[in-house]
């Protein structure tokens with residue numbers, strides 16, 4: 001894992017969306033230096049790196065994109081759709097627990113597929 005501050009690259013990847021960070025194995029890209037101190041944000045992105053590894057990286061992005069489209073149809077709202085992608089639900093639920101990745105079971109994101 002390597003952390004790199006890349007505001008322009010992030011904007012390009014996300015089509016200009018204002019986001020703080022993105023995980024692209026094996027990198028965590030940050031939009032600003034200040035985020036390097038944000039342990040919860042870094043942990044969130046580390047959870048995504050683990051998910052990416054489990055799915056052989058490429059399948060993660062395909063699944064992420066497809067699930068986003070499904071959630072968009074379901075919720076008709078970009079932000080709510082994003083928050084309900086299983087990978088995001090797992091990451092947001094556990095990013096404040098800095099010990100989470102040391103205890104996490106394989107393919108745990110599948111526990112978050114079903115939106116309650």
Ligand SMILES: [Zn+2]
Pocket residue numbers: 044048087088091
């Ligand atoms: Zn996320």
